[in-house]
Amino acid sequence: MGALLRYDEVEVGDVLTATEYPITRKDLVRYAGASGDFNDIHWNERVAREVGLPDVIAHGNLTMALAGRLLTAWAGDPAALVEYGVRFTKPVIVPDDGVGAVLVVEGVVKEQLEDSCVRIDLTATAQGTRVLGQARAVVRLA
Amino acid sequence: MPLDPSFIGRVYPPTAVFEVGREKIREFADAIGDPDPTYRDAAAAQALGHRDAMAPPTFLTGMSLEACHKVTDDPELGLDWSRVVHGDQKFQYHRPAYAGESLEVEVTVDNIKSMAGNDMLNLRAEVRSVDGEPVVTVLTLLVARGAEEGEA
Numbered sequence: 001m002g003a004l005l006r007y008d009e010v011e012v013g014d015v016l017t018a019t020e021y022p023i024t025r026k027d028l029v030r031y032a033g034a035s036g037d038f039n040d041i042h043w044n045e046r047v048a049r050e051v052g053l054p055d056v057i058a059h060g061n062l063t064m065a066l067a068g069r070l071l072t073a074w075a076g077d078p079a080a081l082v083e084y085g086v087r088f089t090k091p092v093i094v095p096d097d098g099v100g101a102v103l104v105v106e107g108v109v110k111e112q113l114e115d116s117c118v119r120i121d122l123t124a125t126a127q128g129t130r131v132l133g134q135a136r137a138v139v140r141l142a
Numbered sequence: 143m144p145l146d147p148s149f150i151g152r153v154y155p156p157t158a159v160f161e162v163g164r165e166k167i168r169e170f171a172d173a174i175g176d177p178d179p180t181y182r183d184a185a186a187a188q189a190l191g192h193r194d195a196m197a198p199p200t201f202l203t204g205m206s207l208e209a210c211h212k213v214t215d216d217p218e219l220g221l222d223w224s225r226v227v228h229g230d231q232k233f234q235y236h237r238p239a240y241a242g243e244s245l246e247v248e249v250t251v252d253n254i255k256s257m258a259g260n261d262m263l264n265l266r267a268e269v270r271s272v273d274g275e276p277v278v279t280v281l282t283l284l285v286a287r288g289a290e291e292g293e294a
Contacts, residue, residue, distance in 0.1 A: 004190075021175065034166075034173035036204040060228045065174040065200040072199065077190050078180060078238065081199050085232030085281070134230075 004076025007116040007141040016074045016107030021066040023058050024100035031062045057091035067105045067124045071137050080139050087133035092126040101126050116141050144256040149219055154212045156246040159272055160205050164241040167197050196238040206267035206280040209247040213265060221286055229283035236276040244272045259288030
């Protein structure tokens, strides 16, 4: 079992093509239900503003999940992920304007490791701001 | 008041058993907009050598967060949840979580430190099958912001 992508097909510097993941208020409501995280700041504008946020913000774990889609789609098998970590540096603000936010995620192969593994660094931005720091994964290829 | 560092190393016993529901996986995959068939279709997952449909890599955040609340809600620790922000999140995968299986999670307080008036709480959730097979280790950093001047 494992990735469809082969280790010997990959080189340091290879790019995981930048991909856009739109996030609307409806997506936040759906993610709240699916994940069980009903924190008000992810759907209630009044509460978000009361705690000093400019508007409703996306769940950090939703941002992480969307960025993870780039990894699993690239490897060809979700089980290829060995390690995946992020730092939540800035919130993804999701306005109720009929458009919402757009998360842009791209990746690069930083290092070839033992055991057919590679290290990937991800960049995730929304509204031109980096929203994840130290977003890194180890992926085991075929 | 800073968090008590004597909590470092404390282990919170496993939570109630959590079943990885097939429909719950589908609901989660839909919520993150991921069309990957291995989350929905046992045959697609089996074609890649897996025994059944799999949960997406961040599916278990809900379960691990719930377990972490045993620590954060511990009155002895005295953490003010309204000041907590999610700092870091890291998953170490041992094997996929499969549809229909039963899991449990044990949380350990890995570290507590105070920096610039903020409390940093590192938690480690070990998710394993009820047979004791390690599935995923979830490392979470929670930051409790210190009371601002004039507030407290």
